[in-house]
Amino acid sequence: MTFCSTRLRRGRAAGMVGAAGIGIVLALTGCTSADPAPEVVIDLLQEDWRHVPGVVEGVDGLSVAATGRRIVEQDGGGGQPNPPVDLAGTHLVASGDFTISTTFEKVIADATLAVYDEPPVIADEFRIEPPGVQLTLRGDDLGVAVFDGSVQREVTDPEPATEEHVTLSEPGAELAVHRSGDRLEVASGGETVASVSAAGVFDSGQLWLGLSSDDGSFTVSSLTAAATGGASLSAAGSVAADASPSADGLQALATQARPGFLVGAAVALGPLASDAEYASAFVGNFGALTPENVMKPQALSPRQGEYLFEEADAVLDLAESKGIAVHGHTIAFSEAMPRWMQDLPVDSEGEREASSAILLDYVDTVVTHFAGRLHSLDVVNEPFDVDQGTQLQENIWFRVFGPGYPAVVSRAVHDADPGVLQFINENGADVPGPRQDALLELALDTNRQGGHIDGVGLQAHVYDLDTDAISADDLTTTLETFGDAGLVVRISENDVPGSDGLDAQAEQYATALSTCLRSETCVSYTTWGVDDRYDVFLDGDGALQHGHDLLFDEGEPTPAYDALREVLAGFGG
Secondary structure, eight states, rough: OOOOOOOEEOOOOOOOOOSSSSSEEEEOOOOOTSSSEEEEEEGGSSSTTTTSEEEEEEETTTEOOOOOOOOEEEOOEEEEOOOOOOSSOOOEEEEEEEEEEEEEEEEOEEEEEEEEEEEEESSSSSSOOOSEEEEEEEEEEEEEEEEOOOOSTTSSSSOOSSSEEEOOOOOOOOOOEEETTTTTEEEEEEEEEEEOOOOTTSSSHHHHHHHHEEEEEEEEEEEEEOOOTTTOEEEEEEEGGGGOOOOTTTTHHHHHHHOOEEEEEEEEEHHHOHHHHHHHHHHHHHHHHEEEEETTHHHSSSTOOOOOOHHHHHHHHHHHTTTOOOEEEEEEEESSSHHHHHHHSSSHHHHHHHHHHHHHHHHHHHHHHTTOOSSSEEEEEOOOTTTTTBBBOOOOOHHHOTTTHHHHHHHHHHHHOOOSSEEEEESSSSSSSSHHHHHHHHHHHHHTTTOOOOEEEEEEESSOHHHHOHHHHHHHHHHHHHHTTEEEEEEEEEEOOTTTTTHHHHHHHHHHHHHHHOOHHHHHHHHOBGGGGGOOEEEETEEEOOEEEEEEEEEEEEEHHHHHHHHHHHHTO
16 A cells, blocks of 8 residues: 655744644645545654653754663662653644654664653662663664563562663665554564564553763764654643642642741652652642652762753743752662762772862752752752661761761752751651651751751651651650750651551541641651652562552542541641
């Protein structure tokens, strides 16, 4: 069958660009009345790649370089690859079959095009590989890996459902991946080189694109998408752009109850960009956000001296567009550090001096980049022993600067952005006891050494309502203790399990918020997440589990959400 050569081409066309910066070009080249409907072709080089790490837009196409992005485990081991995806820019909406074509040039080492059915879910220590296909070119070898979304035996080391390698006769030729029903056909230079199953791979009706290199760089000189077989195809941006603050959302109620008080949530860029229910729930209800992972050291600087601010900037851009305050998270932390940072030498005075300069340069670069855009910042995160002790963890900051490292970091943050409110954030210090005493003394001692700590973040993670529920009396005493010392408090990462029943969960949530709201010392309240759909963790056996700890579940408000609304609506009444 001969297809009509008429094409509707979507891109930034000179003289035809509308308010959104997108134009349509129509080229007629010999169609007849017997030809099928015109084919819509989207020139993806003309779409938005600004917030994709490692990708630079240029006149010759897209320049792609290796980023070194990896997700380390709590102990600093591992290193699951985390290749970037265009989350904040353009994705495709496709009703059926499609073809995506690209040409790679100037390939050094390797080049990968990924087409995903949904964005990956990024947790603290792992990434869930979504359904999709990855084309990786190394020399004349083309790897075709298909992930079908099935449960992985090892989440941190995902295995494709299908993987093939073919040798290309023309490595520089155009590559194309074509979906036809439940099959994926991969072509090079117009000739099919692989055909694999696509059952269950592209069912969402959305296509998310990633460009990456493991070890080198390449140029993308052409990249187009076309609908085939009568399907429809269009380009779309982040779904969060369409979300609006609600006049009766949690933040609106908080502002009425206590002006200036912030109700926030920790968020991730993937669901903000792709999940309309998640975006609506967050933007509609919250007046503050904490980036879950995109501001941690392993995300911002996976390789020494190189910085990837793109995804963090995308989160901040969204917040600014919606009038949402941002709490930065985090600078000095024992976890989520790239290997280069963890391995800085400290054995001699000379090595410690050189390493201190490197760490302080990191602090200055990061804080200067975000200066004026952050309301507050976790300067030090979880400084004490993970076993709920009171000793400082001997992380790289401790090994380089000694036990006074919080003051060193605090001064450096202040020098770069004197306006940002500084916090030390810790778990297990929500109730009176030795750990709380240690946190109070650390904050005060940091300021005695010239630091600028404004307050503490009390994470308020509740793991078991039978053993570590937070009572109103204990939290009231805690807030009085820090307030008497001249410090403010954030409830910074509250979450509560639903395993003991949704009513008990709701009651604990309400207790934390109402107690915080009644104290002038407590300036904000943040939940660690938005929707249980993305509340994932690995159990002791490494198996993926879903929690039920948050205010929304599959887009629907939980009783805990209703309880917080009642607290806010009834405050002062």
